[in-house]
Amino acid sequence: MRSGTLPVALLCTALGLALVSASPGATRLRSVLGLAGSAGVAALLPTSRVSPDAIFIGCWISVTATAAIIYLRRQLQLAVAIALSLNAGLWAGMVSSESVSRLHSLSTLLCVLIWVPASALVARYGTVPVKVASSWIIAVAVMAATLQLLPVTPGYLPDHME
Amino acid sequence: MVSVGLWGAVLGRPLLYVLPMVFPAMMAAGAVLGMFVVPMPPIEFGIALSVMVLGGVIAFAFEAPVWLASVIVAMFAIFHGYAHGKELPSAADPVGFSAGFVLASGLLHVSGIGTGLLSSTPHGVVTIRAVGAAIAVVGAWFLFRSVSP
Numbered sequence: 001m002r003s004g005t006l007p008v009a010l011l012c013t014a015l016g017l018a019l020v021s022a023s024p025g026a027t028r029l030r031s032v033l034g035l036a037g038s039a040g041v042a043a044l045l046p047t048s049r050v051s052p053d054a055i056f057i058g059c060w061i062s063v064t065a066t067a068a069i070i071y072l073r074r075q076l077q078l079a080v081a082i083a084l085s086l087n088a089g090l091w092a093g094m095v096s097s098e099s100v101s102r103l104h105s106l107s108t109l110l111c112v113l114i115w116v117p118a119s120a121l122v123a124r125y126g127t128v129p130v131k132v133a134s135s136w137i138i139a140v141a142v143m144a145a146t147l148q149l150l151p152v153t154p155g156y157l158p159d160h161m162e
Numbered sequence: 163m164v165s166v167g168l169w170g171a172v173l174g175r176p177l178l179y180v181l182p183m184v185f186p187a188m189m190a191a192g193a194v195l196g197m198f199v200v201p202m203p204p205i206e207f208g209i210a211l212s213v214m215v216l217g218g219v220i221a222f223a224f225e226a227p228v229w230l231a232s233v234i235v236a237m238f239a240i241f242h243g244y245a246h247g248k249e250l251p252s253a254a255d256p257v258g259f260s261a262g263f264v265l266a267s268g269l270l271h272v273s274g275i276g277t278g279l280l281s282s283t284p285h286g287v288v289t290i291r292a293v294g295a296a297i298a299v300v301g302a303w304f305l306f307r308s309v310s311p
Contacts, residue, residue, distance in 0.1 A: 139190035
């Protein structure tokens with residue numbers, strides 16, 4: 001069945017990797033607060049009028065865009081960091097509200113903290129490891145988004161084993 | 163996958179990191195083709211050829227320019243992605259499956275890069291070329307099996 005855990009985890013991981021290029025301190029703290037706040041609000045919003053497929057595909061597009069930012073910018077500005085965090089929180093909250101376990105999905109917001117080890121890696125080896133990891137995330141997001149466009153039974157729907 | 167990382171390490175920067183970034187991107191493109199079952203040349207043949215060619219370029223220490231190495235790896239990545247993509251729609255957890263194979267591929271690239279670091283040791287270059295030759299022989303065997311009736 002459909003789970004929001006992995007989409008939210010990948011979205012927050014992509015955000016965490018993007019925040020590596022933000023100035024430490026205030027920018028990252030405000031971004032995390034923005035992420036948590038918008039995710040909390042979005043998780044409580046009624047989403048019955050929005051198609052679950054649209055929510056999930058929006059989340060995958062956000063994952064791709066957030067991971068792609070890593071290639072486009074050298075230093076992440078405060079406004080961009082906040083915008084990315086609010087966007088990530090919005091989709092994370094909406095996806096969580098569609099998930100079987102809302103709390104479990106929201107707990108993966110902690111993946112944003114990947115910036116801590118990622119910053120250490122960048123300080124030692126440069127931005128290459130972060131760019132390679134973001135290319136993996138983009139690949140997964142593109143495949144997951146495409147799956148929703150297929151005219152066949154996707155794996156997250158009940159199949160012959162359920 | 164190991165050959166991609168190994169060849170990147172042998173060729174040095176920028177291919178050291180360009181190849182492990184090109185591969186997942188083109189693998190995803192190949193997976194999309196596989197999901198829509200777009201007609202392609204025989205996939206097993208392409209995968210076997212990739213093992214033989216990538217092993218061969220390491221064995222012969224072929225110093226390809228950046229564009230050529232990227233094109234070779236991208237072309238073979240499409241075959242690998244296609245094979246995975248064709249299985250994806252019927253997987254029990256397709257998102258987990260895609261994350262798993264992308265992560266596994268990436269870690270195999272990293273292990274190839276790690277093996278490539280041997281080149282700075284006294285017998286490292288010979289060892290790496292021997293590993294490449296062994297990979298090419300296995301690839302030739304896969305290729306033979308893929309075309310034999």
